[in-house]
Amino acid sequence: MTRPMHPTSPMGTMARAIAMAMALLPVVLSAAVPAHAQGSDDGTTIAFRVGKVITMDDEERVINNAVVLVQNGRITQVGRARAVEIPAGSRVIEQPQAWLVPGLVELHNHTAGALGDLNDLVYLANPGLRSLETVVPESPNVKRARAGGVTTALLIPGSGTNITGFGTIVKFSGPTVDDMVVQSPGSLKVAQAGNPERYWFGVGRTMMNYNTRRTLEGAKAYHDAWVRFESGESAERPRFNPIYEDFRGLFTWDMIASVHTQQYQVVMTTVDMLANRLGLFTVLDHSTFDAWKTAPLVLEAGHVMTICGPRAFYLDPTQRRFNGIAARWWQGGLRDLGINTDAPVIPQEELSYQAAMGVYYGWKPYEALKGITRIGARALRIESRVGSIEVGKDADFGLWTGDPIDPRSQCLMTVIDGRVHYDAAVQRVF
Amino acid sequence: MPTPPSTLTRAPALVAVALLAALLCGWPVGAATGAAMVDDEPIVVVRAARVITGTGEEHAPGVVVIIGGRIRSVGSSAEYPPGATVIDAGDAVVMPALVHLRTRQGLSEYRRTGLRADRRAFDELVLDEHDFGGLLRAGYTAAAYIPAGTDIPGHAAVVRTAGPASARVLRESSYLRIVGSSLSGRRAIREGFDKGKAENEKIRKAREEWEKKQAEAKKAEEAKPETPAPPRPEAPRPSARGGGGAAPPEGEPAKEGEAPKPAEFTPPRTDPAAQPFMDLLDGRDAPVLAIELARASDLLHVDTIIARQPIRSRVQWFLDGNGGDWFEVASRLGERKALVAMAPTIRTVPTTAIRTNSAAELVQAGCEVAFVPTGRLSSLFARVADLVRSGLSREAALRALTINPAIYAGVDDRLGAIAEGRDGDLIFLTSDPLDGLAKVTRVMILGETVFEEKP
């Protein structure tokens, strides 16, 4: 559901029109799409009897011979088979060899729709753009993502400008955009150095940082004015600004800043400017090359998370050594550490393989799996809903033939919000 | 002529030693008025704060005595007659003049490919018209000019950059340049050896044939007096024709009444481009092969070709290109004590930013290094100083600047060192050559000043 983040905010005409259109869209689409996969939102219980559950819960439990019960899209029970009573009338899915693993969470996906929508290089900062407008629920990319056990993703615009717009947190469910959207705007996409330097005839880092800072400082002043007004501290009602309005979640941490940033120097700037000075909840996407050297800075800031990728390694020219990006961050002390695909750079369905690459280059298997499940959910600030197999959480998980980050394992079944959205037995995709 | 008092205040130690030397010798320093001669040859005495001989010794202060253009002595002191021309270099450092071991300065570029071992760069040089000024001012009194092109383009020529016309040519045919860094160059080496072998074989066969005929002729000769038969001119003819295109006259029948001349074998005509390889294969005096490599791997490929060849002559290497992977073959070159020429440059290990001091590593492994300048000629000393700061020994660096280039160019009997009998080619430096600041202020050839920087 599109979650209005500030219900008290007055809406301008334009914003209202967009909301109307968005509300109508699902209706139109759902009329065209036949009844979808069997679900559990009608009150029936589905019982998954599996060989192993990797819960990714706080105790990091791994339960062998387990049963997971799902009802109305939520997990209602998790435990050893003999300890869980399957209610009469439940639909039972028997996969006694399979591993049940939380749905994988992707922080960096550009395949919402056509790639032409990726980078609308209008201005050097384009805060009004939204990736929501580009989502194509039935695209082959979505189907393949599901077949790779990926259930949640942050769909973001490209990194062609300093602020390319707002990302959308979706589940790879469907059949409608409305069914998919978890939160929009779900993030602000900021790009530091690298790609945006190619804007127009080229811009330098001083100009880009000034540009990003100016935009965000304007938005922060707007937000602060409203906070003062809403709390009664100020009687002056700020003038409504549809562009800045979308930014307000950033300053309340209801929305994250997902930042295209890489290399030591640039990541330093990112942490300093976005996290420390502007106080944003900052997710370092990429954070590749020698960016791991900023680990002490990131740890000190506290509200910065690293979701590295798609590059798995950095061949350090001063060392003639293959540094695993994730491994070096881990060794630097980071524990809130994830990994991404930057789909389509790496196909979305290979998110688990990205974790395997992290391990090949020196990381640890369990941590790598956690990095594409629980940590991903934490980075999106939806940890209370997804990322682990716990009672009360969304029933988002995959059934795998084995260790999900082993490329030899396949995802047999992908369940999102308690519905089976992919079943390899019906049609194998990946 | 500079007089001692002017230097007294600046270098008391030097003066003390010089005076001591003068007293011991009985020749008052600086008292000479006319130029002294030994056997009508001029005597030149160079005194300096330090003399670097290039053979591992350094004298401070140093005195070099040059008689008739040749070095007679070098040391901290020296005897010389009162009439000698004394050049007091003050606090300058004197070292052997430099030998450029590989240049084409002033020559046009063109491409020559294939096996051209008979060509010489010497044939391109017109000494009277050539401007060697740049080399001379940088301290080079001799330069090896290389033939242009790839594969095996020919022989280098070593010439003086100034001095009397009679002394300009040092070697018309010095080392044979071989571009071992390309596939075609390596194939040219193989072709050279193959051809050399075939040509040697051709000569051997011709000689066998000739010797057989000689023996037959001798037998016929011996048989003649016993049976003085009428001459049968048709008999020797086929043998004359059998000698091949070169038509050796030895098959000709001795003329009636004349005593038979001792016949000489004339070898058949062979490809002159194969000559160096023929000589190498037969163990004759052959030119040095200077093989150019661009990366470490080239050595492996060249080795597969020359490993099977009986190379009794010297092989020396020119490490070309920007590669910084010479450390990979340092031990391979070191164990054969190879002489390698290279630019005094710190390079990076390929695909990395790791800087490597190849010269130092090669020396460490047992190689002898000779430096060939790169970039501006005047930057040579500063570049070598960089290498010394990062691990190259002073001794190796000095050898790489003096005697080793002379060996490489094949003129070490005359240049590259300040030692008795060698040519009086010296340079004066403002300071120690390895302090990074040294500049050439004066250049001497055969005891004559040919360049002096105006103060």
Add this chain to the structure above:
Amino acid sequence: MIMRDAEVRRAPSPTVPSARAGATGPIRVMPAIGGRHPMAALLLLCAVMLTCGAGRAGAAPWQDDAGAAPPATEEAAPTAAADDAAERWLAIRGGTVHTVSGPVLRDVTILCRGTRIAAIGRGLEIPEGAEVIDATGHRVYPGLVAVRSSGLVGADPPEETTDAFSLAAVTALAGGVTTVFSGSGAYKVAYRSIDDMVVRKDLHVPLAYGTRDPQGRRRLRENFDRLRRHQQEVEAWERRRRDEPDAKKPDEAWIRGDLARYRALLRGEAVAVFTADRVHDLLQVVDFVEQYGIRAVVVGATEGWIVAPELSRARVGVIVTPRARQDADDRLNRENGSNIENAAILHRTGVPVAIIPSQTGVSFGGLGGRDLLHLRLEAAFGVRGGLSNDAALRAITLDAARILGIEDRVGSIEVGKDADLIVADGDILHYATHARWTIVNGRVAYDKQAEGIFDHIRPDGDWDAPPPADHWPRRLGMPW
């Protein structure tokens, strides 16, 4: 899931002194493990003992005046490489040996002499001076065969141009790849040595026979028809010659270049290679191959799973990338597109399968997992699609060698085959596995802890190893 290895140390290994191996006396070969091993090993050992006495009696002919060498001269080229190679012994003991061609052997020793495997067995006596690798806790596999490669060997002819010190080569070795196909030949991955790098040349004849080029197809058929007619004429001539000795042999001068290669194909002396992915192209190839009865390999075969029986019938081998992605076009009223099960379906149908990743070079840009370093993981994707572990391993070893026609040299661990081996710290198809040592031609070409590119990753199996100390720069300012 992941092996934790016991502490493994490489035994101190002095260089093999020449002519010492023979002095150690006969080597006992233990009872048979594979069928033909003991006899072959014995024969080999006899040969060793015979040659040892005679070998290296004196210096090479050009070494006679070596003593007189002045410092700056080079008297003799290094060595007679072949002599040294024959006296080089390498023993790998204690590992679990995945022979590929036979059973998995536990705790056996592999003895390599020169460039070949000389013996495999329990309790083999290791010749004095042999280099010994203690592979306890490790798994030993044959070196992997990459049926396509780029940038790993030099331009044709690679044995004369390859850069033997390239980072790409050592990285490929770190991934276990020891043999690569390039141009039209198969070569060893040469690192620090270019000796014996040619496996075999002129293995494949590339042919273009696609649906999009009907003219090209026609020309190719015409040429093949002409050559076939010529072959018939030659046969007729040979028959007639019995009666008419003066019968004129059909002219052959026109069979040159491509035509000569085509004739080799018709005679079964070479293998044709086609690039085809779509069903229609594959069926064209099948028709052509069956029509002319040639041996063929198809590269790509993304839709091969749809026509697997046809490919099997034509005995066409395939070189596939299990992860190749070609989205199905739903507008086509038939099966189409890629299928993760492609390799498994083809293998099941009897089609010889070799696996290759989408990038055939070694990539240093940072995107991991799709280049030759990870050839083994591309095979792991084959397992995802239904191949057995064994079949997947074969698709990058023995079956890959078969598709190239070099299975007599490489692809499995057998006595008499090339000593190309991987000593790995785990299952070769597992993502966390690294090669600890990679051996090419009986020589340790990659040693993880010595080489430095991956030495900091789980050294000696330590998952909690501290980060590497960053040293910069490391070659300058070394104390000499």
